[in-house]
Amino acid sequence: MDYLKKKLEPMLNLIEKLVNIDSGSTNKVGVDKIGKILIEEYKQMDFTIEVKENKEFGNNILIKHKEAMKPEILLIAHMDTVFPIGTAAERPFTIKNGLAFGPGVADMKASQVTLLYAMKYLYEKKDAAMKNVIIILNSDEEIGSPTSRELIEEISKNVKYALVMEPARKDGSIVSSRRGGGRYTLHVHGRSAHSGVAPEEGRSAIEELAYKTIKLNHLTDHEQGISVSVGIVEGGDAVNMIPDSATGYVDVRVESDEQSLEIAKKIESICSVPDVPGTTIDLEGGITRPPMEPDEKNQKLLEIVKEVGNSFGLIVTDSHTGGGSDASFPSHLGVATIDGVGPIGGKLHNEGEYLEIDSLTERCFLLAETVSKLSESN
Structure with a gap:
């Protein structure tokens, strides 16, 4: 994990930059600004970008490596938040006692950075697993994914696994089922x-x-x-x-x-x-x-994630949650799906929303190594 520990400062700098941009679901300008920043980061790693234009909401973004043939792993991270314009100016990114605060800091600006740096880690390692992923950065998850659901379901038909970047629960557990x-x-x-x-x-x-x-x-x-x-x-x-x-x-x-x-x-x-x-x-x-049910495929993927965690001393627990997310869509189509693989956060959608900074590098490493493990037989 040494590489990622050395990247903690630039990770936090990028999170700060993203948090201080209002990107509520109906704020197309703000969501697209987030998208443009992330696009430039992915371009530096030989990823190709396909922007799905929207008139009303922010654009959805499809990302995969230029040498990807038939990627088997879908990674989903939304760019929108629930907060209105002006919230970022009222409550900008701050750090106190090992926690980071700000609108959308955990859900899911930090998850975006976790995903990005997991790909940077694979890129630096020259791990072929990065050619086995296809990434959707969507713009409207917080309002039910009206424009991105079709894209998620279309891509889901051709993959084996889906990892969704919602933050881990405040007790550190990832999400194995949802209502x-x-x-x-x-x-x-x-x-x-x-x-x-x-x-x-x-x-x-x-x-x-x-x-x-x-x-x-x-x-x-x-x-x-x-x-x-x-x-x-x-x-x-x-x-x-x-x-x-x-x-x-x-x-x-x-x-x-x-x-x-x-x-x-x-x-x-x-x-x-x-x-x-x-x-x-x-x-x-x-x-x-649709509900994300704890079926056999999802449970097998959960066990793989837990095994990867155990390999470097992280005990991964899982939990059920009543909230909805984009994980429901690939899971409902029979794709092995796990959610909550982002860093640990709490008080989501509230004024006190926070991110546990220490969880950034470990969850980034867990994600990267899980992608690598799932790609071994590819």
Whole structure:
């Protein structure tokens, strides 16, 4: 690990540069600025770059070595964060007591640098494994990967393994399974009327949405890993009017494909029949991320990662998480997938988001050696 330990300072300098650029999912200028910086780094190692242009969101970037023939390992790292424009100026990159702070420092500016320096390590070693990888830097993971999902699934059809650069959990564990999930929007239509003059003529959209909120929330079964939550409701124009419109926004989390189908049917059934006569509902959305289940292929890859860690004294543990990520897409297509292979971080998406600096070099080494191990028979 000596090479990587010597590179800690330039790694931190690059993380600082990236953290101090706002790159929220809807900030195309900022995301593309991150992309341009990383593109120049990869070009120095004989990687070819293919930019997938987007008009609304940042461009997605496909990277592979100029001599790559049929790369078997997909590496995915997103460039976007959840933070609005101005956050980087308010809370710029700082270091204190062995931790680095700043918007997106762990999720996933540091992971981008970890991936880059793993490739630099392989490049300096002249390890042929770098010809066995194909890298996707995507621009919209934090909002469900609307433009990059198709690219991820297209590449996934031709690889054996996928390593996703989400940060390791705060206890150091990598992610071996994730819940799937989706979003629904209920547009409820009623009939307006003055609540004092002719309330009987009205049909309350808010009342109808209230019935649906209770029924949908009751689909939750924590023991089975199912969560359905109406998180935002909107409606009404005036307190003295029967509201003729209301909107509800629903978050869904599931553990398995079977649950995805079952919950989708139940939500559609609930919303198909009004509880308040004279109201109607337009239902939009669905399950947008399949679950990443701990199947046989994923477990075998997990064991390889643990073996690589053991080879240099790092005990790798794994955990399940309810949050979604791009790991769900290759896993759902039958690709052996592991997530959370970035450095250790915590308080993600919050003001106190942090990176454990000491984990940078060890996780970079773990990633590089895992890529090398997976490429031995290539």
